[in-house]
Amino acid sequence: MNKVQPDKVATINEVKTRVETTTTAVVTEYRGLTVAQISTLRRQLRTLGADYKVFKNTLVRRAIAGTDVESLSEFLVGPTAIAFIDGDVSAVAKALRDFARETPKLIVKGGVVDGKPLTKNDLNALADLPSRDVMLAQLAGLLASPLRTMAALLKAVPQNFAYGLSALLDSKGGSVASAAESVDEAAETPAGVEEAAPAASDDAAAPVAEVAAEEAAPVADEAAETTEAPVEDAASEPAE
Numbered sequence: 269m270n271k272v273q274p275d276k277v278a279t280i281n282e283v284k285t286r287v288e289t290t291t292t293a294v295v296t297e298y299r300g301l302t303v304a305q306i307s308t309l310r311r312q313l314r315t316l317g318a319d320y321k322v323f324k325n326t327l328v329r330r331a332i333a334g335t336d337v338e339s340l341s342e343f344l345v346g347p348t349a350i351a352f353i354d355g356d357v358s359a360v361a362k363a364l365r366d367f368a369r370e371t372p373k374l375i376v377k378g379g380v381v382d383g384k385p386l387t388k389n390d391l392n393a394l395a396d397l398p399s400r401d402v403m404l405a406q407l408a409g410l411l412a413s414p415l416r417t418m419a420a421l422l423k424a425v426p427q428n429f430a431y432g433l434s435a436l437l438d439s440k441g442g443s444v445a446s447a448a449e450s451v452d453e454a455a456e457t458p459a460g461v462e463e464a465a466p467a468a469s470d471d472a473a474a475p476v477a478e479v480a481a482e483e484a485a486p487v488a489d490e491a492a493e494t495t496e497a498p499v500e501d502a503a504s505e506p507a508e
Contacts, residue, residue, distance in 0.1 A: 274334055276324075276327055279323065279324065279327045279331075280327050280330050280331045280373070281331075283323065283327065283328055283331035283332065284335075286333045286352045286450075287320070287331065287335050287336070287337055287352075288353050289330055289352075289354070290352050290353060291329070291336045291337055291380065291382050292352075292354075292379070292380060292381050292382060293337060293340060293351060293352045293379050293380055293381040294351045294353065294360065294364060294376065294379035294391060294400070294502075295320075295343035295344065295348060295349075295350050295377045295378055295379055296342055296348070296349050296350070296351070296364065296374060296375060296376050296377060297345075297347055297349075297375040297377060298322065298346060298347050298348075298349045298373075298374060298436070299347045299373065299375075300344055301371065301372035301373050301374060305371060305374075307347040309363075309367050309374070309486075311366075312359060312363050312367070313351055313363060316353075316355050316359045316360050316363060317353060317354045317355020317356065317359075317360070318351045318352065318353045318354070318355060318358060318360045319351065319352045319354075320349060320350070320351040321349060321350065321352075322348070322349045323348055323349070323350055324348075325345070325348055327482075328340070328344055328350070329341050329344060329409075330347070336380070336382075336383035337380045337383060339380055339385040340379070340380060342378070343377040343378045343379075350366070357381055357394060357445040358394045358395065358397040358398075360432075361391045361392070361394040362394075362395040362396075364376050364395075365389070365391070365392060365395040368468075370428040376388055376390065376391055378390075381390060381394075381488075386398045389474065391493055423480065424490075454479075462467060
C-alpha cells in the first residue's frame, strides 16, 4: 500500500486550512510565466489581502472535496495557481485582469465567492466595480449630503426671519436697534415682576405708617397738656 508523501500531506493540510479561513478564491493558469512574473503578481495580490500560490491539481482536489469551495475542481486543469482572498474580491479581480492584459500568458479561469461559483465573466464584472474603499467613500458622501442640506436650512431660517423683521420695521419707520432694545428690556424684567412690585410696596408701607403714628402720638399729647395748663391758670386768677 502506497503512503502519501509527507510534503503532499503538508500541501493538502495547507489548502484545507486556507479553505477553513476563507471561502473566496480565484483559480488561474500560469503556463509560460517566469518565476519573476509570478513573484511580482504574488506581491501585488498580497497588498490586497490575497495569498497567491502554485498548487498541484490532484492535491487541491483532495483538500477541497466536500467543502464549500469544491466547485473549484472544474478549473483545476493545467498549471494552476490559486489566490485565496481575505480582502476585497473586486480589487483582486481587477489586479488579476490588469496583469493578464499586460501578460497574456496568465489566464484567469474562475473562482468562488463565499462558496458560490464564479465564471471568468463574473470575475470581469467584479473587476469593473469600484473598490471597497471607493464605495464606502461614495456611501459616506450620499449620507452626508442630506445632513449638509438640513444644516443649511436650519441656518437659513433665523437669517430669513431677521431679514423679514428688519424689512417690517423699516416699512413702519422703526429700526432693528429699537426692536432689539425692547427685546432686551423684556428679557431683563421677567413677566409678573412689575405687577408684584406695587403690591409689595403697599404692604411694606402699612407697618411704616403705623410706627410713625405711634411715635407721633406722645408728642401730640404733650403739646395738648402744655396748651391746657396756661388756660387753667388764667381761669383761676382773680380778675382786676
